Amino acid sequence: MDQEQRETVLLVDDEPSVVAIVKKMLIREGYTVLSATDAEEAIQIAQAEGARIDLLLTDIAMPQLNGRELADRLKSLRHGLRVLYTSGFMKEALLKYYSISIAGIPFLQKPFTEEALARKVREVLDAPAAEAAGSGGEMR
Numbered sequence: 001m002d003q004e005q006r007e008t009v010l011l012v013d014d015e016p017s018v019v020a021i022v023k024k025m026l027i028r029e030g031y032t033v034l035s036a037t038d039a040e041e042a043i044q045i046a047q048a049e050g051a052r053i054d055l056l057l058t059d060i061a062m063p064q065l066n067g068r069e070l071a072d073r074l075k076s077l078r079h080g081l082r083v084l085y086t087s088g089f090m091k092e093a094l095l096k097y098y099s100i101s102i103a104g105i106p107f108l109q110k111p112f113t114e115e116a117l118a119r120k121v122r123e124v125l126d127a128p129a130a131e132a133a134g135s136g137g138e139m140r
Contacts, residue, residue, distance in 0.1 A: 007125060008032040008049070012042040012058040012070065013086070018110075022057070025114045029121070039065035039073075046074045053078055055125055060085040060107075061098050068100060084124045086110050 009031045013019050019035050026033045034049060036042035039062060046053060056074055060067035071083045085102065087094060088110040094100045106124045108117065 006030060006032045007054040008034060008052045009055045009057050009121070010042060010045060010049075010053045010074075011035040012037075012039065012056065012062070012067070014038060014059060014062045018059070022117065025117055026057075026121070028114065029118045031121070038062065039070045042070060043073060046077050051078065053081060055082045055084060055121065057084045057086065057121065060087045060100055060102065061089055061094060066098065066100060068105075080129055082106075082124050082127075084108060084120060086112070 009026050011019060011023055011026065011033055012035070013022065014037055016037050019037055023033045023035050032052075034045050034053065036045055042056075042058070053074075056071055058067040058070055062070075065073070067085050067087075071081070071085075075081050075083075084106045086108045087102075089098070090109075091102050091107075094102060106120070106127075108120045112120075
């Protein structure tokens with residue numbers, strides 16, 4: 001794939017060390033990576049780079065805006081934005097403590113390997129639009 005055709009991932013996680021590690025993984029897989037450590041920074045990047053962003057890879061449990069809320073905001077800037085959520089919390093804890101359901105949305109449990117990340121990112125980017133958007137998931 002030549003440089004102009006590289007897909008761009010906006011990586012958002014409130015842990016800077018996670019951002020650094022996952023960014024390196026994605027770059028090794030050939031993606032262009034924009035990164036942020038909070039939702040506000042991610043929104044600013046998306047406003048500046050919105051048309052170039054192919055995938056939002058975001059932690060689902062973050063302060064201020066959670067990953068689902070961030071995705072909703074960014075989808076208004078970039079129609080057709082693909083989203084992949086991650087979390088170190090088990091799905092039961094996300095529902096119990098954060099009132100977030102991951103049912104029907106693209107999700108990758110932390111910690112993950114580079115191989116698992118690469119496979120899931122490719123799966124979300126290649127999925128039909130409705131499936132990649134996680135339209136079946138509900139926020140409770």
